[in-house]
Amino acid sequence: MVAADKGTSGSNNMITGSEQVGTFRYLVADERWWFSPEVFAMHGLAPDTVLTSDLVLAFKHPDDRLPSLELITKVLFVGKPFCFPHRIIDTAGQTHNVVVLGHATTDAAGLTTSIDGYAVDLTDSQRRYADEAGTEAIRAATEHRAAIEQAKGAMMVVYGLSPVAAIELLRWHSTQSNVKLQVVAERLVELLTGKTLSSPVTRRSVDQMLYDITHRLD
Structure with missing residues (x-):
């Protein structure tokens, strides 16, 4: 979960x-x-x-x-x-x-x-969110969630992690740097677009990307 x-x-x-x-x-x-x-x-x-x-x-x-x-x-x-x-x-x-x-x-x-x-x-969580937020906010939040899921998937592939471990690693970077999880995810997905997610070099590259995102965010 x-x-x-x-x-x-x-x-x-x-x-x-x-x-x-x-x-x-x-x-x-x-x-x-x-x-x-x-x-x-x-x-x-x-x-x-x-x-x-x-x-x-x-x-x-x-x-x-x-x-x-x-x-x-x-x-x-x-x-x-x-x-x-x-x-x-x-x-x-x-x-x-x-x-x-x-x-x-x-x-x-x-x-x-x-x-x-x-x-x-996401059906139940979106329904509960709808009671609080409204249609426009749901649309934006769904886009954020899609980015988080994509970033989580990339972490699972690159590091060989379970879904829970992948999201926890992303959350750890978010917490340590006080950068919102959705921002970390969106920037990581943007940087990873078009790259191959399998070699050890790529893992080192992802480590560097996460550091740059969380320590050098514009």
Whole structure:
């Protein structure tokens, strides 16, 4: 579960600690999906449901179905880490606002063998936030959360961290420097855009980026 950001004011913070978080995997050779119980619950499906790509896409909001397919295709061919906010409609007809983040695993030939990642259901936290903030603030906060999820995903890939450890490391940099978590995340995502997140050199580069963001912020 993602912990709340204690360093951000309530008006800008959508990390409440109540978000439902689960994992997923897509095995390319078998064209088979695997969901953790939490992700099955987001869709309103029984845990023993056989998952296919057509079924997974069928749960996407109609406006998000094509972007979802385009993302899967891009990850299969390019293999870079991704963060994708979108909507799913469960079996009861309820809409869920979800952020998925993950990365592709490739073989020796560079072909993608699987896609692994995390899904975060923001629906309840957004609903509670709506009671306090209003539509415009929600839109801005959703953008902040997407940046935080993307930064967290990058930290997981670069350092090999769990989701909780990744967000805690970002929060540690935020607290130590008194720079808001969303600012650290947004600047890190901006600096990492277009970079490869795998080599030890990149890890040292990320260390330097975080130092620059938190100690030399304009």
